[in-house]
Amino acid sequence: MEITSILRALASTIAAVIVSLVFNKIFLFKDVKQKIAQSNARTEAFWAIGLCIFLLIIGTLLVSTYSSSEIQNASNIKDYYSIGYAVSQFVVFFFVMGLPLYFVLRIRKQGMNSIGFTKLNLAKSIVLPFIILPTMAISSNYQGTNAGQSIIKFIAFLPVGFFEEAVFRGYLQTRLINWIGKWWGLFLSSLMFSLWHLPYRLLVDRMTFAYAILNLSTSFLIGTLILGWVFLLTRNIVAPTILHVLVDWWEA
Numbered sequence: 001m002e003i004t005s006i007l008r009a010l011a012s013t014i015a016a017v018i019v020s021l022v023f024n025k026i027f028l029f030k031d032v033k034q035k036i037a038q039s040n041a042r043t044e045a046f047w048a049i050g051l052c053i054f055l056l057i058i059g060t061l062l063v064s065t066y067s068s069s070e071i072q073n074a075s076n077i078k079d080y081y082s083i084g085y086a087v088s089q090f091v092v093f094f095f096v097m098g099l100p101l102y103f104v105l106r107i108r109k110q111g112m113n114s115i116g117f118t119k120l121n122l123a124k125s126i127v128l129p130f131i132i133l134p135t136m137a138i139s140s141n142y143q144g145t146n147a148g149q150s151i152i153k154f155i156a157f158l159p160v161g162f163f164e165e166a167v168f169r170g171y172l173q174t175r176l177i178n179w180i181g182k183w184w185g186l187f188l189s190s191l192m193f194s195l196w197h198l199p200y201r202l203l204v205d206r207m208t209f210a211y212a213i214l215n216l217s218t219s220f221l222i223g224t225l226i227l228g229w230v231f232l233l234t235r236n237i238v239a240p241t242i243l244h245v246l247v248d249w250w251e252a
Helices: 002-029 041-064 070-075 084-105 121-136 146-181 182-196 198-203 207-234 238-251
Strands: none
Touching: 002 041, 002 198, 002 207, 041 070, 041 084, 041 146, 041 182, 041 198, 084 121, 084 146, 121 238, 146 182, 146 207, 146 238, 198 207, 198 238
């Protein structure tokens, strides 16, 4: 039932927040605000929102040409996750998300440090996702595969986590927070990240519109908030990227 999924996602998120706060209490993350060249917070937020809307349109067009039959016809996970699939993931996400983000940063004269690519809290940002991962067991079950397939699966999700976090946490969330404050920025960036997945839910997962909205606005949104929270805590894009990849690897 959906209510069960919501409660499990909520419990998982609360557990993840508690674990991250305890970790921070012990090791203490340095809190440094991301440097953004332009001073007009609203303008920068509108650029970030505009980029995400553009990506949503491009993503929808791409997903509309994609068929879920490849997944449905695969006899098992071994038939689906392959080196070829991992390579195609990188190519697609590089061109669809990576290049547009790069060009926008160039246009706005902003560096990679403005989206969380920094040495700040780096070691702790690598460790924290692995500390949080066990809380994911509350909201989902591990979809086990053999060691070889697990490695391929992990590699396949690397570009997904990397580029999605760079755009939605590093670029969008940072600028929304600078404009409307920490908690509204966290919530709205998580909401837009959920909407980014709507076309896939409708066209590939074949969900009804009502069910897709319910799924994305409840259990998925709750789980997504923890990625934003981790970035907010660490100020380093490495942490939510690793956690994102681990969660996808765990659930796929």
